[in-house]
Amino acid sequence: MKKVVNNKAWFLVLPVVVLVAFSAIIPLMTVVNYSVQDIFDVNNAYFVGAEWYRDILQNPRLQDSLVRQFIFSFFVLLIEIPLGIAVALMMPTKGARASLCLILLAIPLLIPLNVVGTIWQVFGRTDIGLFGWTLTHLGMDYNYASNPIDAWFTVLLMDVWHWTSLVALLCYSGLRAIPDVYYQAASIDRASGWAIFRYIQLPKLQSVLVIGVLLRFMDSFMIYTEPFVLTGGGPGNSTTFLSQTLTQMAIGQFDVGPAAAFSLIYFLIVLLVSWLFFTTISHMDKAK
Amino acid sequence: MNKQTKKNVGISVYLFFVLLPIYWLLNMSFKSNEEILGALTLWPESFTFDNYAVIFTDPTWYMGYVNSMTYVMMNMAITLVVALPAAYAFSRYRFIGDKHLFFWLLTNRMAPPAVFLLPFFQLYSSVGLFDTHLAVALAHCLFSVPLAVWILEGFMSGVPREIDETAYIDGYSFHKFFIKIFIPMIGSGIGVTAFFTFMFSWVELLLARTLTSVEAKPIAAIMTRTSGATGIDWGVLAAAGVLTIIPGLLVVWFVRNHVAKGFALGRV
Amino acid sequence: MAEIHLKKLAHSYSANPKFTSEYAIREMDHVWEQGGAYALLGPSGCGKSTLLNIISGLLSPSEGEVLFDGERVNDLTPSQRNIAQVFQFPVIYDSMTVFDNLAFPLRNMKVPESKVKKKVFEIAEILELQDVLHNKAKNLSADEKQKVSMGRGLVRDDVSAILFDEPLTVIDPHLKWKLRRKLKQIHEQFNITMVYVTHDQLEAATFADKIALMYDGNIVQFGTPRELFEKPNHTFVGYFIGSPGMNFIEVARCAGGVEFAGITFPVDAGIQDILDQVPTDNLKLGIRPEFVHVCAESIEGSFECDIKHIEDLGTYKIITLDLKGRTLKARIDEDQQIPEHKVYVSFPKQWLKLYVDEYLIEGDSE
Numbered sequence: 041m042k043k044v045v046n047n048k049a050w051f052l053v054l055p056v057v058v059l060v061a062f063s064a065i066i067p068l069m070t071v072v073n074y075s076v077q078d079i080f081d082v083n084n085a086y087f088v089g090a091e092w093y094r095d096i097l098q099n100p101r102l103q104d105s106l107v108r109q110f111i112f113s114f115f116v117l118l119i120e121i122p123l124g125i126a127v128a129l130m131m132p133t134k135g136a137r138a139s140l141c142l143i144l145l146a147i148p149l150l151i152p153l154n155v156v157g158t159i160w161q162v163f164g165r166t167d168i169g170l171f172g173w174t175l176t177h178l179g180m181d182y183n184y185a186s187n188p189i190d191a192w193f194t195v196l197l198m199d200v201w202h203w204t205s206l207v208a209l210l211c212y213s214g215l216r217a218i219p220d221v222y223y224q225a226a227s228i229d230r231a232s233g234w235a236i237f238r239y240i241q242l243p244k245l246q247s248v249l250v251i252g253v254l255l256r257f258m259d260s261f262m263i264y265t266e267p268f269v270l271t272g273g274g275p276g277n278s279t280t281f282l283s284q285t286l287t288q289m290a291i292g293q294f295d296v297g298p299a300a301a302f303s304l305i306y307f308l309i310v311l312l313v314s315w316l317f318f319t320t321i322s323h324m325d326k327a328k
Numbered sequence: 329m330n331k332q333t334k335k336n337v338g339i340s341v342y343l344f345f346v347l348l349p350i351y352w353l354l355n356m357s358f359k360s361n362e363e364i365l366g367a368l369t370l371w372p373e374s375f376t377f378d379n380y381a382v383i384f385t386d387p388t389w390y391m392g393y394v395n396s397m398t399y400v401m402m403n404m405a406i407t408l409v410v411a412l413p414a415a416y417a418f419s420r421y422r423f424i425g426d427k428h429l430f431f432w433l434l435t436n437r438m439a440p441p442a443v444f445l446l447p448f449f450q451l452y453s454s455v456g457l458f459d460t461h462l463a464v465a466l467a468h469c470l471f472s473v474p475l476a477v478w479i480l481e482g483f484m485s486g487v488p489r490e491i492d493e494t495a496y497i498d499g500y501s502f503h504k505f506f507i508k509i510f511i512p513m514i515g516s517g518i519g520v521t522a523f524f525t526f527m528f529s530w531v532e533l534l535l536a537r538t539l540t541s542v543e544a545k546p547i548a549a550i551m552t553r554t555s556g557a558t559g560i561d562w563g564v565l566a567a568a569g570v571l572t573i574i575p576g577l578l579v580v581w582f583v584r585n586h587v588a589k590g591f592a593l594g595r596v
Numbered sequence: 597m598a599e600i601h602l603k604k605l606a607h608s609y610s611a612n613p614k615f616t617s618e619y620a621i622r623e624m625d626h627v628w629e630q631g632g633a634y635a636l637l638g639p640s641g642c643g644k645s646t647l648l649n650i651i652s653g654l655l656s657p658s659e660g661e662v663l664f665d666g667e668r669v670n671d672l673t674p675s676q677r678n679i680a681q682v683f684q685f686p687v688i689y690d691s692m693t694v695f696d697n698l699a700f701p702l703r704n705m706k707v708p709e710s711k712v713k714k715k716v717f718e719i720a721e722i723l724e725l726q727d728v729l730h731n732k733a734k735n736l737s738a739d740e741k742q743k744v745s746m747g748r749g750l751v752r753d754d755v756s757a758i759l760f761d762e763p764l765t766v767i768d769p770h771l772k773w774k775l776r777r778k779l780k781q782i783h784e785q786f787n788i789t790m791v792y793v794t795h796d797q798l799e800a801a802t803f804a805d806k807i808a809l810m811y812d813g814n815i816v817q818f819g820t821p822r823e824l825f826e827k828p829n830h831t832f833v834g835y836f837i838g839s840p841g842m843n844f845i846e847v848a849r850c851a852g853g854v855e856f857a858g859i860t861f862p863v864d865a866g867i868q869d870i871l872d873q874v875p876t877d878n879l880k881l882g883i884r885p886e887f888v889h890v891c892a893e894s895i896e897g898s899f900e901c902d903i904k905h906i907e908d909l910g911t912y913k914i915i916t917l918d919l920k921g922r923t924l925k926a927r928i929d930e931d932q933q934i935p936e937h938k939v940y941v942s943f944p945k946q947w948l949k950l951y952v953d954e955y956l957i958e959g960d961s962e
Contacts, residue, residue: 043422052417053429055410056473063470064436067447074446130339142587143580144343147350150576152531152548155569162356163349168562170352173368201349209587224654225687229701229748230675233331239700243691262440265533269552283442287534290446303443310438 074300092301102302104277105285106309109261112196112281116260119200121253124207125245129237131212142212145205157269160198164270184271188278191271195279198266203259207252214248215241250321254314261310282306350573356566364562379567392547393571395461396530399544402465403529404522407472411521415480416506420489430481433474441534444470449538463539464546468532472525479524483517484510519586526579547572598664598678598756598789600628600651605660607646613658620646622813623660628757628791630665633783635804636793639836642810644793645761651791652679652759664756678756680749682763686741688733694720694740695729698747705752719747722782739771743778750782757789764799776802797837809833825884827949829956834882834949840914843888843924844880844951854879854950857920859899861943867950870957880951885914887947888926890939898940917941 075093078086096102127145132138148156164184166172175182184194218240226236264283267273273280286306290299356364357379358372383389417423418430448467449458457463491513495505511518537549551568580587607621616622620643628634636644649655651662653674661668669677689697698716707715720726723743728736733744742763749758760779764772780803783790792803800807801821808818809832816830817823828834834842847854849871853862861881863871871879891898901917901924908930915934917924919941926941928934949956 043420045423046421047423049417049421049423049426052413056414056433056477057429059406059410059466059469060433060436060473063448063466064439067444067451070447070450071443127339127342130335130342132336132339139584141339141343143577143584144346146580146587147573147577148346150527150530150573150579151569152533152572154533154548154551155572156531158551158565158569159349159353162562162566163352168356168364168368170348170368170370201346205346213587219685221683221685221687224674224681225683225745225748227654228652228674228679228681230704231700232704235700235704239689239691243689258438262442264442283440283534286440286442287445290442291538296446299446303440307439307443310440311435314438 071300071303074296075304078297088297092297093305096298096301096305099298101277101285102282105280105282108278108280109282112263113257113260115196116199116203117253117256119196120204120207120256121249123200124204124252125211125249127204127208128211128215129241131208133216142209145208148202148205151202153265154269156198156202157266160194160201160266161270164194186275188275191275191279195267195270198270199260199263202266203256207256210248210252211245214245218244246321250318253321254317257317258310258314261313353566353569356562357570359563361561361563376563379563380571382564383567383571389547389550389568392545392550395540395544396536396546396548396572397575399461399464399468399536399546400526400529402461403468403472404525406465406469407476407525408518408521410469411473411476411480412511413506415477415484416510418477418481419484420492430477433477435474436470437474437478439470441471441532445534445538448535452539458539459541459543461544464536464544465529467535467539468529471528471532475524475528476521479521480514480517483514483520487513516586519583523579523583523587527576530576599630599666600757600789600791601663601666602626602647602651603661603663605650605657605662607643607650607655607657607659616813619813621650621657624815626808626815626818628789630789631787632789633780633803633805634789634791635800635807636791636810637795637797637800637807637836638810639795643813644795644810647810648681648759648761648791648793651757652681653677654681678752678754679759680752680755680757681759681761682742682746682749684762684765686738686745686766688736688741688744690732690734692733693730694725694733694736694744697733697744698725698751701748701752715751715753719750722750722785723747723778739767739775742767742775746779746782750786755788757791760790760792760794762794763792764794772799773802779803797839809836811836826947827956828882831880831882831951831954834884838884838886840885840925840927842882842884844882845919845922845924847879847881848877849879854881856881856922859920861948863950867957870952874952876953878953880954882949882951883943883947885925885927887944888924889942889944890915890926890928890932890934891942892933892935892939894940895942898942901939901941903934903937903939915939 076087076089078088078091131141151159163169164172166176166183172182172184181187182190184190222240222244223236226240231239262283263281264287267279267281268284271279273284286299286302289295289302355371358375358377359369360374360376360378363369363373418426444467452458452463452467457466487510491509492505495509500509533546533548536546540546540549547568551565551572603625604623605621605626606619606623608619610618613619636647638644646655650657653662653669653672653676656670662670664677674681689700692700695716698719699712702712702715716729717726720729723746725740725743725747728740733741736744746758746763749755764775767775776799779790779792782788792800794800794803804821806818806820807824808815809824810816811830811832817828817833819827824833824837828837828842831842831844834844845856847856847861850860853860853868854871855861889898894900899919901919903915904918904923905916907914907916911930913928913930913932915926915928917926917939924941951957
């Protein structure tokens with residue numbers, strides 16, 4: 041659509057700018073300020089330059105949780121994106137059954153994050169949880185509280201349970217936006233089910249998938265509450281991800297300076313990776 | 329087995345996977361602690377409402393729900409009021425710095441909440457908003473406003489300009505046109521935006537817990553206190569969890585007809 | 597290559613239709629001969645797209661049979677029927693190049709790649725798509741996209757018929773005639789049965805050898821464009837074909853023929869016989885504006901008319917006349933001079949048609 045040049049439109053965006061400036065810029069400036077100072081109390085602060093950044097980048101705790109974080113987000117995308125597409129493809133296309141499916145799928149998305157953690161904490165327990173109990177009675181040595189692999193498995197399963205619906209809903213609406221004639225033409229062209237998926241459905245899903253991948257990357261990379269409730273980051277530090285490491289540092293130990301430097305690096309990583317995803321996907325489209 | 333049957337089996341299996349953990353929570357909420365900790369039972373042997381009674385009779389419990397609902401509603405109201413005109417501006421006009429502004433708004437969605445924990449705490453304490461519903465509502469705006477502007481802009485771009493121009497020619501003022509004509513036209517978009525705003529604000533705990541202590545404490549934070557001297561009160565915990573799912577269900581029920589259309593028409 | 601026979605075909609979208617109004621297609625028998633170029637013409641909502649989809653197999657008829665060369669194909673899918681169909685909005689596979697789009701049906705049939713290549717180049721040449729063969733199909737203009745969707749039907753050797761569902765809707769006006777000529781050329785070259793759905797009479801007349809005019813779920817007339825123009829056998833055909841449509845005047849029986857406002861029109865003996873047999877009073881006389889004879893002076897058998905309105909359309913004029921309270925249109929040449937207020941019209945007998953219950957009746961004498 042052609043847009044008209046009109047600088048008065050600034051008045052329309054002004055409320056948003058003021059609001060977001062209040063809740064983003066001021067706090068962000070505070071963080072930047074902290075990240076370059078060593079603060080003992082209100083009257084005793086020393087400028088330390090990039091020292092906290094150096095410290096943080098060399099901090100093994102942070103490096104470990106960064107690696108864990110990337111592995112976690114990688115698996116989240118690897119499982120949830122294909123599974124979400126598959127679920128969307130399997131959903132009924134119209135009628136009351138489609139509405140019912142939509143509602144049921146959306147439920148996990150609307151449960152408070154700590155309740156999600158609680159649900160799986162209970163569900164996975166070997167004594168009172170159906171899931172853990174079943175695995176144990178099938179003869180598996182499963183305990184998410186003591187075995188790191190089991191803990192990872194449970195955290196991932198929980199995230200898949202929690203968020204695959206979002207990908208599925210996005211894809212479902214993308215699929216509904218494909219006009220029937222495309223399927224009719226494909227049937228006339230004798231396209232196989234796979235060819236229909238590959239050449240009609242997948243290309244039309246591209247734009248919703250970009251959003252799905254970005255949202256899932258960002259949110260999985262910032263995950264805090266669910267694993268915190270489920271495993272508390274353990275056993276050991278095996279399921280301690282970036283947000284939890286940061287929170288421990290900022291609130292637990294009150295290391296304000298390093299925590300602030302950590303915050304900014306964290307933010308930058310999310311921005312950078314999101315930007316990379318976005319440009320790669322949009323370039324892939326143009327390149328051909 | 330034909331294709332359609334396979335699909336039906338597949339989706340049923342997935343929905344079973346989605347519902348089973350929720351069923352387990354529901355199941356537990358109707359059991360007494362003795363039964364929960366005793367032998368594993370697939371449904372409550374001695375069905376009881378006691379756990380729910382605890383929540384509905386204790387103000388420290390039920391006020392948690394009131395607090396959560398209050399700040400979520402405030403957040404939805406603020407978000408829609410500021411995002412609607414902004415999205416309109418982005419969808420209709422070009423102005424100095426528009427693209428940068430739009431992108432900057434979106435970057436806020438990428439900020440980890442943990443990053444803002446400490447500065448938010450200090451900011452809202454210093455302006456005297458700490459432990460108020462407004463503090464949480466404003467904090468959540470940081471994530472809900474960019475998303476709302478983005479979704480609404482997608483919907484508004486789908487409405488032809490000619491509609492605006494015709495309305496102005498017919499003598500409508502901007503306000504009248506916006507409220508009487510334009511907003512009803514993007515009903516689905518507003519429905520989906522409300523859904524997402526609710527979703528992120530209702531489920532969020534980290535910021536909500538940090539910015540409150542007593543007066544505005546969200547239900548999710550109160551739930552972390554079910555462990556007492558005698559161990560965790562599983563029944564009450566489960567009942568409280570079940571009650572947090574209900575508002576979400578109501579919201580999906582209301583927007584169910586917009587979801588399929590809404591997700592596709594706008595950008596999200 | 598096939599002859600398409602629709603036998604006692606009817607279709608309703610409701611499960612248990614009780615009234616004829618519930619039928620999108622009323623019961624019909626119809627044959628499309630092998631190699632013909634046909635148009636299925638009618639206003640929107642008359643059932644022409646439904647009929648097309650029944651032929652192609654996208655829709656299964658609720659009653660009757662579809663026969664291809666005498667064989668029942670009701671239960672066959674579009675691909676099993678070897679039908680190609682071009683839709684109103686061009687359907688192309690966005691992510692593929694033009695070449696891959698054209699090769700798609702062949703590759704789906706596991707045709708060897710060397711043959712695919714040969715065939716695609718051949719068709720691309722006919723459709724003048726050689727220059728864009730390796731471009732992404734997504735970036736083509738609407739008419740090129742429509743050519744690509746047509747091409748996907750043409751690459752297959754085994755296609756028994758190509759069906760077109762208003763294929764020129766989204767094409768720019770100045771490109772329409774070009775594509776139409778291309779279609780005509782392809783029809784001559786390939787000798788394939790083609791059925792072309794449209795609501796545009798000009799499009800139908802330029803493309804098709806024979807037009808089936810549909811109205812309210814029925815094929816009301818099937819004939820050459822000339823037949824439809826000169827001898828519409830239903831009042832609707834008269835209205836719909838021609839611009840402006842046929843004049844119809846309600847008339848009543850009288851001794852020796854029909855009359856209105858005191859003017860008597862004698863009818864042939866054959867027609868009189870039919871008139872005597874039917875009880876209905878729904879009688880109409882019809883004449884095309886082109887055939888109304890207009891002159892400045894009164895001549896034998898002419899009637900005086902008031903001129904209500906003259907519309908000058910460049911190469912000809914449409915005059916709206918008042919003949920004893922009935923409105924009548926006539927088409928006259930641009931250079932014919934007529935008086936300002938009054939003219940005299942006469943109706944040549946061979947162009948004056950009588951319609952009983954909306955259907956044309958003809959005497960045996962002709």
